[in-house]
Every structure is written in C-alpha cells, then in structure tokens.
Amino acid sequence: MVLLREGMCPGLDEDFVRRLRDAQVKTVEDLVSSDMEDLAQKCSASYKALIAIRRVLLAQHAAFPVSGADLYDELLSSTAILSTGNPDLDALLDSGVYTGEITELAGGPASGKTQVCLGVAAHVSQHLRQNVIYVDTTGGLSAGRLRQMLRTQTSSDDEQMEALQRITVHRAFDIFSLLDCLYRLGGDGGGGGGLRQASSHGGSVKALIVDSVSAVIAPLLGSRHDEGMYMKSQVAITLKAMAKDFNIAALVTNHVTRSVEGEVQPGLGVSWSHVPRTRVLLERLPDADIDRPTRRCATLIKSSRRPCLIRAELDLQWWSRSERDTSGKRKLDRADS
Structure with missing residues (x-):
C-alpha cells in the first residue's frame, strides 16, 4: 500500500489530499479502486480531475510486463558492488553491498551494527568518493568517531573534511519522521529529492544507511499493532x-529476538524478512576475552548469491587501524547445522 501524499501527481495538492482522507481514501489503492462519481460527490471534487489523477497514479504504480532479457540487461547496466572496506565482510557478502538492493545487519546491543555502518560510510565516502545518506534513528552516530576512522585512511585534513562533507546525516527518532525523511529524499515531499541531486563536491549518492529501522518500528508492534504493521509496510515499500x-x-x-526454540533471529517478524535481499547476523564470539574485545561472528542467514549459514570472524577495529595485519586469522566456513 502506498499513502497518498501531496505532490505525487499534478492536481494532488494538500487540500485535495485532506478531502480524500476525510472520505476514507488514504492510499493509492483506495483511490484507484473507488467509484469516481461517488468519490467526486463525497469530496466535492471535479470528476474529470479525479479521473486524471487516477490515470497518472495507475501509470506510476501499476505493474507492467517486462521480459526476462530486459531485466537481465538492466541488471548488467545498473548494478554496482560497493566494498564495505572490511575484506572479511566483503568476502561474506560476495564482494560487498549491491546497489538496487537492501542489505540488513541484525544483532543485539553492542554487537557492532553501528560500528559497521560507520565503517561502511567512511569507506564509501573516502575511498570510493561517493556520497552517503546516513539516517540515524538511535542517536548512535558520532561525527568524532567518523573523523577517527577517516584519519586512519588519510592524513590530509582537507581530504578528511571532504569525506565528511560527502556524508549527509538525517536524524529521525520516530516512524513518522523516518517516513517523512525517506519521502523527501525520494523527491515526494516537495524538497527537490535529495537522492537526485549530486553534491557540490561531485559524485552521486550510492549508499543509504538507516541505523536502525527496528528502533522506530518495533515500538508500534505492541499495543498499536495494526498501525505498526501498516507503517512497517510503508518503510519497506519506500526503501525498496x-x-x-x-x-x-x-x-x-x-534488532534480534529469540524463536520458540531459543534461537537468535532478526526482529520485525516474517513479513519484514522478505524485504532485505541479504541478511547478516552479528554476534559476540562465545570465547571473547579481553584480548579480542572487538571480534564478532557474522553469519550470512539470507542471500541470493551465496549459500546461507556461512560464517566469518570480523574485527570491528578494521576500519580504525592505520596498520592492518592482513595475515591475521580469518574464518569463512560453513556453520555447523
């Protein structure tokens, strides 16, 4: 379901959207399936204007057939692979994160999710010279931490500042703020579309990081379950x-929860599990000690390219080391079933 919003098409202004909502027409699906004559009377609107809006929305949102050959050509021409900056994580993800897809990091508190997000943002910005949109919903983003990571990649203050300027930060601490942010970035909120515009430093936006989606969705899945499920679907549709x-x-x-059998699994339920193309579970190592506090176990639990249940041992400090020991021990083995 796609919410009706001001500016989605010509003629759909704020007043029109309000009148449609008063008539219990809140989504694109509601509008295109309504009787136009009846709806025109309820909204005191022009029948011809409603037909025109309906035609535009159908063109924008209806599914059209396409051949497999066309899809394959589009895939070859558009897909890029962005290195995360961590060779062990890249190997687990089949070279890195893919454009056109959603990759999910799931883990409990202090599992390293934010650290990985910061590391990916720093690497894409500094080494790949691409712009990054970082949406922080928990307050976990630290500009000082990002600067520390960039210092290990370049000693030039100018290059560090240029890399920081290629990372645009948005803060959204509730589901409504997150959706508003995503709509504006996509150009649906009248702000020009943050993803369409190249930054003043050149390049294009190649990475969108949301840390975390569950922080703003999960609170609605309790007493306000129906509203939470609806909002979750809106976030999923918009991100994809x-x-x-x-x-x-x-x-x-x-975040993570435990199944009936006691196994750790990503949160947000079965319906969300279909949203990411790739899912990685981050966990503390069972034998972690004071000599290895930054080591984590990463398990590939969903992928369209690699066998699932492959594990890798990650060092969260990789993005912060100026001298990296590439001869260190790396594990990439199939997990025990």
Whole structure:
C-alpha cells in the first residue's frame, strides 16, 4: 500500500489530499479502486480531475510486463558492488553491498551494527568518493568517531573534511519522521529529492544507511499493532523503491529476538524478512576475552548469491587501524547445522 501524499501527481495538492482522507481514501489503492462519481460527490471534487489523477497514479504504480532479457540487461547496466572496506565482510557478502538492493545487519546491543555502518560510510565516502545518506534513528552516530576512522585512511585534513562533507546525516527518532525523511529524499515531499541531486563536491549518492529501522518500528508492534504493521509496510515499500529507482545500496540495521526454540533471529517478524535481499547476523564470539574485545561472528542467514549459514570472524577495529595485519586469522566456513 502506498499513502497518498501531496505532490505525487499534478492536481494532488494538500487540500485535495485532506478531502480524500476525510472520505476514507488514504492510499493509492483506495483511490484507484473507488467509484469516481461517488468519490467526486463525497469530496466535492471535479470528476474529470479525479479521473486524471487516477490515470497518472495507475501509470506510476501499476505493474507492467517486462521480459526476462530486459531485466537481465538492466541488471548488467545498473548494478554496482560497493566494498564495505572490511575484506572479511566483503568476502561474506560476495564482494560487498549491491546497489538496487537492501542489505540488513541484525544483532543485539553492542554487537557492532553501528560500528559497521560507520565503517561502511567512511569507506564509501573516502575511498570510493561517493556520497552517503546516513539516517540515524538511535542517536548512535558520532561525527568524532567518523573523523577517527577517516584519519586512519588519510592524513590530509582537507581530504578528511571532504569525506565528511560527502556524508549527509538525517536524524529521525520516530516512524513518522523516518517516513517523512525517506519521502523527501525520494523527491515526494516537495524538497527537490535529495537522492537526485549530486553534491557540490561531485559524485552521486550510492549508499543509504538507516541505523536502525527496528528502533522506530518495533515500538508500534505492541499495543498499536495494526498501525505498526501498516507503517512497517510503508518503510519497506519506500526503501525498496529508493534502492531500485536511484540505483543505491541500502544498508539497514535490525534488532534480534529469540524463536520458540531459543534461537537468535532478526526482529520485525516474517513479513519484514522478505524485504532485505541479504541478511547478516552479528554476534559476540562465545570465547571473547579481553584480548579480542572487538571480534564478532557474522553469519550470512539470507542471500541470493551465496549459500546461507556461512560464517566469518570480523574485527570491528578494521576500519580504525592505520596498520592492518592482513595475515591475521580469518574464518569463512560453513556453520555447523
């Protein structure tokens, strides 16, 4: 379901959207399935204007057939792979995060999700010279931490500042703020579309990071379950559309829960599990000690390219080391079933 919003098409202004909502027409699906004559009377609107809006919305949102050959050609011409900056994580993800897709990092508190997001943002900005949109919903983003990571990649203050300027930060601490932010970035909120515009430093936006989606969705899945499910679907639809339409790599984080059998699994339920193309579970190592406090176990639990249940041992300090020991021990083995 797609919410009706001001500016989605010509003629759909704020007043028109309000009148449609008063008539219980809140989504594109509601409008296109309504009786136009009846709706025109309820909204005191022009029948011809409603027909025109309906025609435009059908053109924008209806599914049209396409051949497999066309899809494959589009894939070859548009897909790019962005290195995360961590060779172990890249190997687990089959070279990195892919544009046009959503990649999810799931983990409990202190599992390293934000650290990985910061590391990816720093690497894409500094080494790949691409712009990054970082949506912080928890207050976990630290500009000082980003600067520290960039210092290990370049000693030039100018290069560090240029890299920081390629990372645009948005803060959204509730689901409504997050959706508003995503709509504005996609160009639906009348702000010009942050993903369409190249930054003043050149390049294009290639990565969208949301840390975390569950922080703003999960609170609604309790007493306000129906509203929470609806909002969750809106976030999913918007993120998938942005990744595909703007050819960006979307990286999101999620919390974890325990199944009936006691196994750790990503949160937000079965319906959300279909949203990310790739899912990685981050966990502390069972034998972690004071000599290895930054080591984590990453398990590939969903992928369209690699066998699932592959594990890698990650060092969260990789993005912060000026001298990296590439001869260190790396594990990439199939997990025990």
